[in-house]
Amino acid sequence: MNPAITTVVFDLGNVLIGWDPRRLYRQLIDDEARMEWFLREVCNNAWNEQQDAGRSWAEATEVLRRQFPEHAPLIDAYHLRWEETLVGPIEGSVALLAALKARGVRLLALTNWSRETFPVALRRYDFLGWFEGIVVSGEERLVKPDPRIYQRLLERYAVDPRTALYIDDAERNVAAARALGMHGWWFQGADGLHGELARLGLLPDGEATHG
Numbered sequence: 001m002n003p004a005i006t007t008v009v010f011d012l013g014n015v016l017i018g019w020d021p022r023r024l025y026r027q028l029i030d031d032e033a034r035m036e037w038f039l040r041e042v043c044n045n046a047w048n049e050q051q052d053a054g055r056s057w058a059e060a061t062e063v064l065r066r067q068f069p070e071h072a073p074l075i076d077a078y079h080l081r082w083e084e085t086l087v088g089p090i091e092g093s094v095a096l097l098a099a100l101k102a103r104g105v106r107l108l109a110l111t112n113w114s115r116e117t118f119p120v121a122l123r124r125y126d127f128l129g130w131f132e133g134i135v136v137s138g139e140e141r142l143v144k145p146d147p148r149i150y151q152r153l154l155e156r157y158a159v160d161p162r163t164a165l166y167i168d169d170a171e172r173n174v175a176a177a178r179a180l181g182m183h184g185w186w187f188q189g190a191d192g193l194h195g196e197l198a199r200l201g202l203l204p205d206g207e208a209t210h211g
Contacts, residue, residue, distance in 0.1 A: 003163045005183060005200045008100055009153065010131075011144075011168035012111040015187045016094055017125060018087025021048075021078065028074060042068050043078045051114040054141035082117050086124065092190025094127055099203055101130050109134040110153050110166070112143050133157055144168070145176035154180070165200060167193060 013019045021039055029035040042064060051060050057079040064075045078085075100107060109131045113121070115138030122128050135153045142149040154161055166177035167185045174184035185196050197203040 003160065005163055005165050005202060007106040007108060007157075007159050007164040008197075008202065009108045009110055009159075009164055009166045009177075009182070010097065011166075011170070011173065011187070012109055012113065012121070012128075012134075014090070014169045015167060016090055016097065016127070017121060018090055019085055020087055021085045023087055024077065024081055024084040025074075027084070028077060038071065038074060042071055043075060048078075049112070049143060051116070052112040052137045053143045054115065054138050057114065057116055079117075083120050083124075086121070089125060089127070090190065093187075093193065096190060096194055096197060096203070097127060097130060100197070103203070105202055107131045108153060108157055108159070110144065110149065111135070112137040114138045144170070144173040147176055147180060150177055150180050150182070165196075165202075 010016060021043065022035065025035045025039060026032075029038060047060065047064065051057060061075050061079055065072045068075065097107070107130060109128075111118075111134065113136050115136060118136050118138065128134065133153075133156065135149065135156065137143045137149060140149055140152060142152070144150070150166075153159065154164075161181035165183045165185060166174065167187050168174050168177070169187045171186050174186045178184040183200070185193060187193055194203065198205045
């Protein structure tokens, strides 16, 4: 018999908090194709991930400003107007988090996020205070799916991986958690997550996922 799940570990971005740089750049670039080019070739995911890994925004923007001086104001906006990339709470997921909290389930979070911008989320979203602890990649200078950041969470909070469910919208991050012995769920919406939480006995089948 496998041990019962007693701890749920959430990713944050696009699981509990919607995030999309297009929300900002649609205000700054009036052509959709040009905006997509900019987010693919200039301020792209690989560049942004370096901030998640601990690089400062000052260094990050300077690197791109040297490469693309003609786009300097747009590059600066990624950091200066970063708060506008936050779409807001994913209400169905937050409702599930609240239900787990009400039932006394241990709650932790593991997120790829810049240490400089994470305080903005803490200020905006009260539900982040429901977690016993949050491991932020930018503070650890490690990013998922590096197994060392999962190990850091497991060791810091004395979690037996066999008793933990890890939830993430990136399949590769879920695979990394499973490789360490955790249960993993690839998040594609609150309804699917609700079904998995019910299957594991963490919530009743009828628990609301909205409101």
